[in-house]
Amino acid sequence: MKKRIKFFFLPFIIFILFTSLLFPVFSETVDEADINDEYKADAVYLYSYNANRVLYSKCDKEYLAPASTAKMMVGLLVCERYADRLEEKVPLTAEMLANIEGTAMGLREGMTLTVKDLLYGTVCGTNNDAATALAIACSGDIPSFVAEMNSFAKLLDMRDTLYVNPTGLDADNAKTTLNDTVKLAAKAAANPLYMTVSSTVSYNVNESLKIYNRNALISQFSAQGYINKNAKGLIAGSTDEGGYVVATYAEKNGTSFLCVVMGANADAENIHSYHTANSLLDNAFKSYEWMTVGKAGDSVYKLDVDLAISNDSAAKVYCVLEKDAMFFLPKNTNKSDITYKIYLHSEDTSAPLSKEDALGGIDFYYKGNFIGRQKLVANSDVEANSILLFLHNMKSFLLSSTFWLTVIISIPLIFLYIHHEKKNFRHKRFPGTRYHKP
Helix, strand or coil: CHHHHHHHHHHHHHHHHHHHHHCCCCCCCECCCCCCCCCCCCEEEEEECCCCEEEEEEECCCCECCCCHHHHHHHHHHHHHCHHHCCCEEECCCCCCCCCCCCCCCCCCCCEEEHHHHHHHHHCCCCHHHHHHHHHHHHCCHHHHHHHHHHHHHHCCCCCCECCCCCCCCCCCCEECHHHHHHHHHHHHCCHHHHHHHHCCEEEEECCEEEECCCCCCCCCCCCCCCCCCEEEEEEEEECCCEEEEEEEEEECCEEEEEEEEEECECCCCEHHHHHHHHHHHHHHHHEEEEEEECCCCEEEEEEEECECCCCCCCEEEEEECCCEEEEEECCCCHHHEEEEEEECCCCEECCECCCCEEEEEEEEECCEEEEEEEEEECCCECECHHHHHHHHHHHHHCCHHHHHHHHHHHHHHHHHHHHHHHHHHHHHCCCCCCCCC
16 A cells, blocks of 8 residues: 555656646727707607617706606506416406596496507507506506506616606606616617507507507607608607607618607697607608728738747738728718727737737727727737747746646645655664654
8 A cells, every 4th residue: 555655646746747837827978960959858869779879868857757658667567577468358447447637548447458458558549547457457556556667667777767657647756867768768669569569550449449549650640740651669648747758769771760759848830749759860860871981801900929930920910800890870971080999908919829819909989989899800820939939838837826836735745755755764674663753
């Protein structure tokens, strides 16, 4: 047994040192477009999905009344949490229809509708009787459903919003902000069921009951002259405190926008929520386009490469664009308005390098506002000088924590081995005796 220990002990220490040598050392931006700023609304917002940035945003009030955007929350909440109950039948009770004010679809006690019918009545028709009945059908009573609305708002990071009812009617303490409403609208625009319901022009509940979309961008039922063939969904309505509101998603030839207008007024000529939304969208579709500011393979920066084979061509590498740099910008943008900043993963790049290895990136700006980022890659292979590379790796290893940890662990093992061998030597020289320290 002692011979086996002696045989394996020293090779084990050597193995630790050798293997440690083999292992590696681990060392939203707002871009205000040239758009008419004379909008008669408290809050206006336009976002480009293609550009992935805000094209226009203004808000004159810290807090806004939710108005019909509360019904957008009701509809989205039902689409997210109660979509499996759409065909469930709902007998209408006196509680569901008590104290209904504002727009209504004419629901009566004793009627039986489905959750789906009430969803269309709430979102498509923006009817207060449908919203109230839907809330009670889903959660049992109004307070419970309103609590769900506020809980869902927190999940959407709507930190400055408080809902008091499911209808959006003006009420004490009810509040929201443009920023929060935009988050809600963006989430609703990404929900296929909500978009289907809110984009429907009309919906038949039964032979005697039909729901018409009250969003004048979608339907002419509530107001004429505002139809926008590119608009889809999301909600529209008005209250005394909240003014006229509209939120819509618009798409044309692969170009899409999200538009929100809140706290607008109306006069003899226009309902300014719709007028503003159409003005913003028409201008955006006409004024913006995809623009290529750099082609894949374009050289951006020349980088020195350490440890390369010593000749001029191999000791340098060009950082080039991995892909075309295309951004959604105003038409006829002056190239002097496009600036950029380069960043490298490391200033001390070493060979070997392969073509298309990532070396860093480049950030593009339009009039000082960030518009996008592209990866920078090597334009060619760079071979390493094998001797320089070996010396570099050896230096890195000797200075590494891995090496010094191995040394610290190995020293006591080596002393133990020497002590063990010394005892064995004494024992062989004086068999039958024990070794004692003097």
